[in-house]
Amino acid sequence: MENSCRIVEGHYQVDLPLRNPAVQLPDNLQMASNRLRGLQKKMKKNPQFKEDYIAFMEDIIGKGYAEEVSNGDNTKGGGQSWYIPHHGVYHPQKRKIRVVFDCAAKFMGISLNDVLLPGPNLMNNLQGVLMRFRQYSVAVSGDIETMFYQVKVPAEQRDLLRFLWWTKGDFSHQPKIFRMTVHLFGAGSSPSCTNYGLQKTATDNKCEVSIKAVETVKRDFYMDDVLKSVETIEEAKNLVNELKTLSNRVQLIREATSLSQWHHVSTRENPADMTSRGVKRTQDLINGIWFKGPDFLWQSESEWPRDVLIDLDVVDVEMKSSFTIVEAGDKSVVDMLVSKISNWKKMKRVMAWVLIAKQKFLTKIRPNAGVVAGRSCVVQDPGQPTVELLNRAEEFILKEVQSSAFEREIKELEAGNTVSKTSVLFKFNPIIGEGGLARVGGRISQADVAYEAKHPVFLPKNSSVAEMIVREIHKDVGHLGKNTILEILRERYWLFGANGIAKKVARECVTCKRYQVKPCEQVMADLPSNRVQADGAPFENVGVDYFGPLMVKRGRSEVKRYGVIFTCLSSRAVHLEVAHSLDTDSCNNSIRRFMARRGPVLTITSDNGTNLVGAEKELREMWKKIDQAKMKGVLNNVGIDWIFNPPTASHFGGVWERMIRSTRKILYSIMGDEARLLDDEALVTFDNDIYGSRGYVAFNSQYADKPQRKSYPFTRSFCE
Known part of the structure; x- marks a missing residue:
């Protein structure tokens, strides 16, 4: 080169x-x-x-x-x-x-x-x-x-x-x-x-x-x-x-x-450009401007071209440079770390590594620099900073925070004087304690408790480090509330405005928001038309479901019986039947008994149970025979539309699921101690006792002093 x-x-x-x-x-x-x-x-x-x-x-x-x-x-x-x-x-x-x-x-x-x-x-x-x-x-x-x-x-x-x-x-x-x-x-x-x-x-x-x-x-x-x-x-x-x-x-x-x-030489007349453009023949180089230069140089200076001149005010494109001058302020290493770190434990670890690097640097330039601030600073190369080093890092951070907020008070205390009466520290009888930190004084220095609890460290109100410490405590106590945060905080620190900071940390905690947020309320769709019919007869549109099993005695053994609940979708009236099993035949028999007492049904809605799916097919066959033989003109042109809810969508049947809960409660309260002694006849009797328990007018305590209509069950015989 x-x-x-x-x-x-x-x-x-x-x-x-x-x-x-x-x-x-x-x-x-x-x-x-x-x-x-x-x-x-x-x-x-x-x-x-x-x-x-x-x-x-x-x-x-x-x-x-x-x-x-x-x-x-x-x-x-x-x-x-x-x-x-x-x-x-x-x-x-x-x-x-x-x-x-x-x-x-x-x-x-x-x-x-x-x-x-x-x-x-x-x-x-x-x-x-x-x-x-x-x-x-x-x-x-x-x-x-x-x-x-x-x-x-x-x-x-x-x-x-x-x-x-x-x-x-x-x-x-x-x-x-x-x-x-x-x-x-x-x-x-x-x-x-x-x-x-x-x-x-x-x-x-x-x-x-x-x-x-x-x-x-x-x-x-x-x-x-x-x-x-x-x-x-x-x-x-x-x-x-x-x-x-x-x-x-x-x-x-x-x-x-x-x-x-200065004068301008065009590219065509510039010999230097021949090296970059190249020439086709050696003769052109010999006879050209390479050896003798441009023609105007052989003329008088007055005849030289003057049409284009170099503008020396234009910035040279050869090497465009830019510079910035910055005067460093009083921003400390702690301030720089706070702007990049929001976790208190990580902050201490990073500061510990800074102290290690500082000691290594001092050792290189001053071999005898083994003591800093009155204590040994010689450290090994640990895989992770030791507890002692983390404590020193915390002291260093807190001293930087205090030197910014309580500079005048610390100078007075170090000089052996008391702080000014106008200082926020005055009423706490402040002292310079362990680690060179300003701490709460008081009269309990002889108490048998930890030194940090007797003399907590002062922390200013508007400090990012203080908020970082509160946030770490909130996390350590399992995201509990303000009172728990303050209890743990005051074991080591005296933070001005701690109440407001603790509230703020708990309020802004993302984890707490996730666990304490109110669940979203789903906007419900409009009710289907068969739920809001005003002029239809009871039980024209019903929902059907099973509940149980209920144990009844038969001889010396016990057998299972199931309750079949029919709910009028518009009036919420209830009809109960007893099924002896969960097979299709038993389901069909229950539906036939229900219709025999309550009259024709336009639609039946149910869960997608296998017994109910099978019953729908046989029920249609049953209705074909009835239409042709017994029902004649009475049920002429009348059929049943059976609607099955989607599989695993039990919430579609809330209208009868709620009735099952009420029926269970009433049934068990009526049976009482006789539940283990029931036979089939007693069970049917108890089912009929429930009929009068479901009315169509709710009692409102707001109007307790006014007469209200009597609660009548919606029941109707087929011959009405």
């Missing part, structure tokens, strides 16, 4: 560090074409990606970072040329696209990076840059825009950096061959070459700027980013001005010359 580095057109130019300068590469044009077609498909699917990609490519071509290969050279393939596929990636925060040239893409087992030397690692150590950055209170940060593109590649090596692209992103034309004129993002050698150019800039200009500026370029850059700290803002401004002068050569030209001294 030292031998090849030179300044060309205001930029450093460094050769590509080839492992073998005479390397012969295979012709990979087809591979690059295939990758380009894949890129084209992606662009067609994503218009925004296409727009950003085209803008980036046109920008690098427009700024001279890439150039179109002349017609005479575009058939060249293999040997000393290579086609690089490319793709776009977005910055995760800025959402700014960057086109990456895939120098690691292999063809026939070889890639461009395979033939390039990576070069020496000239980047500064990141840890050193960061440590020096924290040395002083005023911070300077900046970056070099498109740093890789600021170092040129010799014209004779640019064919190794070929790529395919459509002019102005127009897919309607065939892609053309371009080549990069600069070191590109993606090549293994680029970081070394560009960092060499950056450090060369500092070395070549060390006589024109301060030593601090030169050292900043050499020691405080990490790739294209600079992080530097100085003692004053004025010093920072001077440093930034010097770094801009290094990065902008136009500034030097403007200071050393005047605008009238």
Whole structure:
């Protein structure tokens, strides 16, 4: 790099560090074409990606970072040329696209990076840059825009950096061959070459700027980013001005010359452009402007072209840089951690690791730094921080919190004085206790209780750390309420405004909201028409279900009987039958007895029980026979529509499920102690006793002083 580095057109130019300068590469044009077609498909699917990609490519071509290969050279393939596929990636925060040239893409087992030397690692150590950055209170940060593109590649090596692209992103034309004129993002050698150019800039200009500026370029850059700290803002401004002068050569030209001294040379008359454009024949080179220069130089100066002049006020595109100066405030490490951590236990663990790192750093720069703040700080390398270290971390955090909220009071107490009467701590007789923390004083120092309970630590009201501690206690006690939180809190801390903070933590706790939230109330659908008929007779539309079993005596044995409940869907009247089994025949018999007493039925609704499904089929057959024989004109054109609720949807039958509950309650209260002595006759008798227990007028205690209608059961015989 030292031998090849030179300044060309205001930029450093460094050769590509080839492992073998005479390397012969295979012709990979087809591979690059295939990758380009894949890129084209992606662009067609994503218009925004296409727009950003085209803008980036046109920008690098427009700024001279890439150039179109002349017609005479575009058939060249293999040997000393290579086609690089490319793709776009977005910055995760800025959402700014960057086109990456895939120098690691292999063809026939070889890639461009395979033939390039990576070069020496000239980047500064990141840890050193960061440590020096924290040395002083005023911070300077900046970056070099498109740093890789600021170092040129010799014209004779640019064919190794070929790529395919459509002019102005127009897919309607065939892609053309371009080549990069600069070191590109993606090549293994680029970081070394560009960092060499950056450090060369500092070395070549060390006589024109301060030593601090030169050292900043050499020691405080990490790739294209600079992080530097100085003692004053004025010093920072001077440093930034010097770094801009290094990065902008136009500034030097403007200071050393005047605008009238400069003239424009068109591309056609510029001999330097012949190296990049190329010439077809040696004779053209000999007879052309390469040896004698443009024609106007052989004329008098008054005849030189003056139509276009260089505008020195335009910012040089060679190396656009931006800098930010920030003066550090009083924000402590605790404040920075609070903004990133919300868990008290995690906060203590992180602070414990900070203390470990601090001790290691102090040990390196001061070998005898084994004691800090009156206690030993020598620590081993634990897998996890020890309990002692976590306690020290907690003390450190609490001291930082107190120093912000009670700075004046702590200074008075450390000086041996009492705090001012206007202080919020005055009435607590504060002391500086264990760990150097301000604590509640009082008269119970001789009490046989824990030291933290006798002298709890003061915590200010508006403290994120205090809220973090309360939140941790709330979690540890199983998300109990305010009183439990305060009970545990006051065993170690005296938090001002604790009542309100505890309420707030409990109120905003996501877990508590999840467990204590009121269940959502489902909006019920409209009742079906058979539930709201006003002019229909009772039991025209019924719901049927079974309940039981009920044990009855038969001789010396006991057998099971089942209750069959028929509920009028409109009047809620109830009819009970006894079924001797759960088979279809028994179900049919119960329905026939019900209709014999209550009259014709239009619809029967039931659960989707297997016995009821079977009964529906046989019941229809039964009705066909009855229609033809016995019922004649009375039941002529009358049939039953049996409606089955969906399987496993027992909530569809709430109208009769509620009646079953009431029936059970009444039945067992009537039977009492005789339940184990019932026979079939007694069971039927008890069922009939229930009929009068279900009325159609509810008693409302709100109108207890007013006469109300008597509750009559809806019953009707078939002959009515």
